[in-house]
Amino acid sequence: MKKTLVKSLAMTFVGSLLVAGTAMAIPTLDFGVIAPSTGSISYSGGNAPLVGSGISVDEVVGLDTVINNGIIFKVLNGLLNFSTGALTGTWEWGGSPNSSISVVGTVDLNNNGLVDGTDITGTLLQGNFGVAEVDHLSGVFHIAGAAFTDYKNPDLLDLYGLPTTDSNGNQMQYSGNFNLSFAAVFVADGAAFTSTRINSGDITNTPVPEPATMLLLGTGLVGLAGARRRNKAAKKV
Template identity: 30%
Template sequence: MKKTLLSLALVGLFSASANASQVYLDVGADFGGNSNTAAGDNTTGWIDEIQFQYVSNSVIVDEDGSFDAIDPTTFISAGDTITTTGGFIDGDLSSVASNGITSFIPDSVFGGPSDNGLGTKAWGLTFQLNNLIGSFVDEDTIAYNSGSIDVYYWESTMTATTDFIEVLTLDVIGGGQDLTGSLVNTRVSSFGTDQINGVDAGDVFNTEFGSFEDYINSGLDIAIYGILDFNGSNAEFGGLGLKGGKTTIEASADHDGSLEFSVPEPTSMAILGLGLLGLAGAARRKNA
């Protein structure tokens, strides 16, 4: 594991400070097309944003009793609650085709960074959504507040989903409405214990200051913000039921979205910490 983060004495005080940051992925192997990498042929280039797609399965509860049982698309109203699962299906290798990372921004096709074989589907990242629970802000926007997302690495040579390697887990900590869709806020909570082509799972995602695992081991939070298209496409409704005397309906759809990363900058935080220590010293001298 890389040890490039500065040692921070005031880590707890500044753990909430965060700025948007570029990242790169180190997958431990050169899959080709690497003309513009971040840290060698085994890495991607510097990434501003990650785009993804997935298939969801949800149970929606009609909290206000507004459903008229005629048109299921009119079921949803503000305040209705939802529990969502989704992502690749255990045992179904083909399900990664519609559940996972699709591209990076900037796009390597138009002069952006290398994707180190992601575009040729030599490898990829897929995920599973585990009981994301939230409520509708309006009929198109969901505010999830709990649940988790497990992220896995796969290669085209793998023959079963059991071969996938866990990279990290994201805990959902909140969400709401964004200009382009539903905002989901997550926090990195743990890493896989295996290696990916000789790279520790916690060292796959990196900023200029160190790997995500370096951050976590230093007591810093890594926030990952996702914009999700909850309108989706190919939406299907069915499976009416009851829960606590309220009508429920099952729903599934295809979705897409994007992820941005917000991580603390250790150098800025250390400088700020020294400044605060100086202010504290000045205050003590003044009061003496």
């Protein structure tokens, strides 16, 4: 009986790992913010949003992409701007239709350091926030993290062989996250602050999974949970 339960757990766990492995292989775009960076990040207190303005974006790379996997392209005049939804907790913010995030600039395809006709220029991503938060670690060091959804420049997607439309023929939505480290004088958690010293960070994006993929992942996790429950019940017998 015990061996059967262990085998069931093992098989379910391996199955969930296979599903997770597939998820981990999802192609990702990673925009890099390299210190020293221009711009600012601020919170004015009360119900105000977290705002990032003119933060320089220096490069973009594709990870596990069909085309140009691991190839880094410089971004000329790249800027990240964002404004979250309203405050929901101590240095925590939500999303709203009025929230926004965008990256504009030029992907330097021929690596000549000039904006010319062969490059990808304009809005590279644009979307709305889900959640955001700021954490103070020590001294003046802080980290801002966020989750959002956005749409990409189709030429940029083609560069890395990423999907431009979903299975219904609609423009492909992408799931994004960012982490930005910055320095600011610490007063107290939840206090207003302004920082013009952005250290570094990443803005990452992956295609939003199709419902069938999410169902497969959910089935694997439910199966693992069921095996755990059966194992606990067997121990009580």
